[in-house]
């Protein structure tokens with residue numbers, strides 16, 4: 427029997443309208459457009475405005491986009507929706523459940539995956555297992571974050587980095603050896619000290635003090651995270667290339683997590699890839715956490731061809747990191 431691979435067969439993306447430029451940030455914290463651009467590569471990011479709007483609303487935008495492109499797809503045919511997010515709508519229930527309800531995926535079950543910035547990669551591999559067993563035919567994986575909801579706009583070291591947005595992919599069975607071929611996924615909980623949110627969980631529930639002390643925001647020791655990210659993202663990317671016989675010539679694209687342009691450059695250099703083979707959106711969207719990888723696929727979809735070798739790589743809080751090798755399954759008309 428031929429092996430069933432899980433192939434991405436459609437992509438959707440969504441970013442909110444509001445553009446927060448580096449110039450605007452100059453009026454909020456002690457920073458400059460020049461510092462942000464040279465240290466991170468970011469020029470602007472999108473912010474979701476509006477009372478009562480959460481990550482699920484960004485996800486619904488991405489799903490609407492995906493279904494627009496695949497008019498024959500029926501909402502009732504979706505079996506499962508996995509949502510990778512670090513900024514869920516609520517502590518519970520899962521944002522996946524909110525999304526399936528808002529979008530009308532009446533037959534889909536859903537749950538969330540939290541692996542910080544590597545969440546989409548982890549969720550993609552989780553979703554792939556349901557397809558590879560032959561048990562399910564249509565799985566949607568969402569990567570989405572409303573990072574502005576956990577940013578301290580008095581902390582110039584974190585608020586300049588992140589933005590809001592997200593995307594989604596449809597996974598379907600493929601028996602032509604196209605789709606998700608291999609992955610290296612890693613985590614090391616010792617890294618949690620360097621990138622986390624201090625309060626709001628069961629260890630430190632919300633109190634007046636935790637709010638006053640601004641403990642519900644992203645806490646990051648930037649330099650330490652930077653060092654781990656550079657080494658680990660490049661290591662797993664090199665590993666996935668080596669064990670699959672991939673070279674700088676036969677890899678069509680690197681799809682890297684968009685945390686810092688310098689981290690991306692270190693990974694692509696280690697893989698021997700020129701910048702022309704590296705997907706980038708950090709300049710316009712900043713670090714959208716779980717949103718970066720699907721948003722890259724969304725924007726570059728038309729440049730992808732059936733049979734292309736592409737490598738996705740990510741690093742994030744936890745620490746979590748990984749790389750996935752995909753043989754792209756379709757041409758976009």
Ligand code: UT7
Nearest residue numbers: 457458461465543582583586648649651652655685686742
């Ligand atoms: O996506 C999840 C994983 N996250 C990452 O991968 C992020 C990894 N880290 C980074 O990308 C970088 O460490 C940052 C972008 C967060 C910071 O860049 P850096 O080059 O590591 O800067 P730094 O923390 O070493 O700070 C250098 C200087 C400091 O000033 P002094 O001590 O040299 O006087 C900072 O206070 O830059 C200062 N600084 C700023 N100056 C202007 C820090 N933030 C800013 C700012 N504007 N926004």
